[in-house]
Amino acid sequence: MKKVHTLVIGSGAAGLAAALRLHAEGVKNILLVSEGLRRGTSINTGSDKQTYYKLGMYGSEPDAPELMAASYFDNGSCHGDVALIESALSVRCFMHLVNLGVPFPCDSLGQYIGYKTDHDPKRRATSCGPYTSKEMCLALIRAVKAAGIPIREKCTVARLITLRRRAAGAVIFDNVKKSFDTVLAENTVFAVGGPGGLYAQSVYPCGHTGAIGLALARGAAAQNLPESQFGLASIKFRWNVSGTYMQVLPRFISTEQDGSGEREFLRDCFRDDARLNSRVFLKGYQWPCDVRKVPDGSSIIDMLVHRETASGRRVWLDFRSNPAGLDFKAISSEAREYLERSGALSGTPLSRLLKMNPGAVSLYRDHNIDLAKEPLEVAVCAQHNNGGLAGNIWYESVNISHLFPIGEVNGSHGVARPGGSALNAGQVGAFRAAEFIARSGNDDPLSVEAAERAAARAQKELETLLRGRRSWQDDRRELQARMTRAAGHLRRPDELGKEVRAAKKLVRAIEREGYLPGAGENGLINAQLAFAHWAYLSAILFQAEAGVGSRGSAAVLDKDGKIVPEDVSFRKKVLETRFDGQKFVHRFVDCRPIPHEDGWFETVWAEYRNGDVYRK
Numbered sequence: 297m298k299k300v301h302t303l304v305i306g307s308g309a310a311g312l313a314a315a316l317r318l319h320a321e322g323v324k325n326i327l328l329v330s331e332g333l334r335r336g337t338s339i340n341t342g343s344d345k346q347t348y349y350k351l352g353m354y355g356s357e358p359d360a361p362e363l364m365a366a367s368y369f370d371n372g373s374c375h376g377d378v379a380l381i382e383s384a385l386s387v388r389c390f391m392h393l394v395n396l397g398v399p400f401p402c403d404s405l406g407q408y409i410g411y412k413t414d415h416d417p418k419r420r421a422t423s424c425g426p427y428t429s430k431e432m433c434l435a436l437i438r439a440v441k442a443a444g445i446p447i448r449e450k451c452t453v454a455r456l457i458t459l460r461r462r463a464a465g466a467v468i469f470d471n472v473k474k475s476f477d478t479v480l481a482e483n484t485v486f487a488v489g490g491p492g493g494l495y496a497q498s499v500y501p502c503g504h505t506g507a508i509g510l511a512l513a514r515g516a517a518a519q520n521l522p523e524s525q526f527g528l529a530s531i532k533f534r535w536n537v538s539g540t541y542m543q544v545l546p547r548f549i550s551t552e553q554d555g556s557g558e559r560e561f562l563r564d565c566f567r568d569d570a571r572l573n574s575r576v577f578l579k580g581y582q583w584p585c586d587v588r589k590v591p592d593g594s595s596i597i598d599m600l601v602h603r604e605t606a607s608g609r610r611v612w613l614d615f616r617s618n619p620a621g622l623d624f625k626a627i628s629s630e631a632r633e634y635l636e637r638s639g640a641l642s643g644t645p646l647s648r649l650l651k652m653n654p655g656a657v658s659l660y661r662d663h664n665i666d667l668a669k670e671p672l673e674v675a676v677c678a679q680h681n682n683g684g685l686a687g688n689i690w691y692e693s694v695n696i697s698h699l700f701p702i703g704e705v706n707g708s709h710g711v712a713r714p715g716g717s718a719l720n721a722g723q724v725g726a727f728r729a730a731e732f733i734a735r736s737g738n739d740d741p742l743s744v745e746a747a748e749r750a751a752a753r754a755q756k757e758l759e760t761l762l763r764g765r766r767s768w769q770d771d772r773r774e775l776q777a778r779m780t781r782a783a784g785h786l787r788r789p790d791e792l793g794k795e796v797r798a799a800k801k802l803v804r805a806i807e808r809e810g811y812l813p814g815a816g817e818n819g820l821i822n823a824q825l826a827f828a829h830w831a832y833l834s835a836i837l838f839q840a841e842a843g844v845g846s847r848g849s850a851a852v853l854d855k856d857g858k859i860v861p862e863d864v865s866f867r868k869k870v871l872e873t874r875f876d877g878q879k880f881v882h883r884f885v886d887c888r889p890i891p892h893e894d895g896w897f898e899t900v901w902a903e904y905r906n907g908d909v910y911r912k
């Protein structure tokens with residue numbers, strides 16, 4: 297068995313940054329293990345204008361870490377100390393990316409311009425176009441390679457090794473050789489991304505499944521698992537239809553499964569076309585479904601699209617002709633002025649899109665969808681999980697030492713988050729974890745013999761798992777359908793109990809029966825996905841039964857299908873979830889406030905010099 301100082305699992309924007317920072321901090325003997333440098337969400341996704349969130353630093357508009365932290369914290373169910381850290385380190389992490397060559401725009405005076413994104417009172421957001429996270433990955437990959445950090449690709453981590461609440465490395469499946477081996481590690485940076493494989497209707501890149509289930513199965517505490525983000529996305533090629541895709545006012549049509557019976561279904565639900573088109577326009581910059589914007593806001597569009605698809609019909613955006621009844625004079629002044637100023641107050645949705653954002657058309661053409669010739673199929677899809685594993689202020693798991701969940705798998709966000717803060721959080725987590733690993737000292741060195749024994753046992757179990765009789769495709773379909781049905785943007789507590797029991801049954805069946813030989817990494821991924829879907833459903837049921845109500849992107853429905861209002865007192869609490877070996881244990885803990893540090897330079901300097909800053 298190989299032993300390294302720090303094992304980094306995952307090569308998205310977060311994992312790459314962690315490997316690079318560890319190296320810069322002087323940590324020797326790092327190994328970066330991943331399914332592939334071209335795998336994961338960061339390098340394969342984007343949006344109309346993919347956003348990165350950081351402290352404002354343009355012109356004379358004042359900003360400060362505590363103000364930015366409040367933008368995280370005020371959305372509720374968020375720990376204030378972590379919010380402050382993600383704010384305080386945002387400039388450092390952003391500039392690190394700038395210095396690596398990520399083309400974030402600045403003016404002739406070197407000022408980094410920003411714009412307002414959702415849940416953002418300032419102009420803290422920036423972007424380098426549709427592919428911000430891809431640009432970040434490409435720059436980070438160049439730097440990781442230049443630093444000579446060892447990378448192992450085409451591998452699926454199948455089990456985390458833990459010794460009495462201490463991380464000890466991982467059992468790895470080589471996807472080419474189809475065999476297992478183990479890497480023991482003093483520290484494990486866990487950067488496996490969001491739970492992309494959990495939902496049937498998803499805008500996570502195809503093939504990105506995430507691996508939070510590996511840590512949940514070892515008892516790592518999680519937080520805010522129910523707080524996911526859903527929104528409208530195209531499904532043939534997975535992409536958010538936000539921004540200009542909505543602002544150009546496409547026709548929303550639905551058809552039977554075979555494409556027949558086309559109709560503009562949204563018109564049935566609106567008193568007048570002007571109101572309908574104004575809502576569609578708003579959806580452009582109010583992309584995630586938000587239960588506060590139902591029924592009198594833009595998220596009514598998500599609900600109506602979902603109702604149509606749930607009834608068995610397919611929904612499409614047609615950019616080739618205008619919606620029936622479109623009258624530019626009658627739409628909201630906001631929409632009209634925007635289109636007028638963009639020189640796009642005429643023509644078809646496609647001509648407006650070509651005028652306002654030609655890249656939005658070529659993007660689909662590059663993926664074999666010609667918006668001039670065909671409509672675009674859409675659905676309400678899972679896009680992001682604000683929750684994830686629970687970390688402390690150094691991004692170390694709160695209950696498994698030497699395990700550092702960073703990036704989307706770390707649940708540092710609350711009910712809502714400013715757009716772009718996921719990318720910031722991943723970079724900050726990488727910096728914090730690397731610094732802590734490099735500088736805090738290790739008073740609990742790994743017991744190699746015990747770790748080897750645990751790894752050998754785990755490897756045996758995994759080999760048995762792949763000599764079974766189940767079909768991984770059937771199980772994947774089952775769990776994804778269950779999550780979309782029960783844990784999407786509409787949740788029915790009276791049906792959730794049954795779904796939790798079915799999820800547990802699937803986990804136990806997989807443990808008992810294993811997968812047909814040949815399932816390989818897909819069987820291993822299923823095992824952790826199934827475990828994760830049990831955890832998510834259990835947390836969602838607990839939250840609904842506790843009376844939290846509808847919030848964020850998800851509406852809780854009562855027996856009559858009515859939206860249960862939110863109990864806002866729960867915004868002061870974070871929901872923690874942990875597996876105790878038999879069942880999931882959930883509890884609400886109070887949000888830690890934003891620390892207000894009125895620091896004194898000499899004192900802080902002394903604490904920094906003698907390493908007190910690293911005592912947790």
Ligand SMILES: Cc1cc2nc3c(=O)[nH]c(=O)nc-3n(C[C@H](O)[C@H](O)[C@H](O)COP(=O)(O)OP(=O)(O)OC[C@H]3O[C@@H](n4cnc5c(N)ncnc54)[C@H](O)[C@@H]3O)c2cc1C
Nearest residue numbers: 306307308309310336337338347453489703704716718719
């Ligand atoms: C359509 C869309 C638009 C988005 N837009 C924005 C935006 O505008 N702003 C923003 O801030 N965020 C946005 N996000 C979210 C953001 O892109 C992600 O949260 C972020 O990229 C996650 O980065 P990560 O490094 O944590 O994970 P990822 O980039 O997903 O990387 C995970 C890595 O782990 C590897 N991995 C996973 N499981 C295993 C395993 N078992 N073994 C080995 N390796 C494994 C993967 O292969 C991959 O290398 C968007 C997301 C989507 C889907």
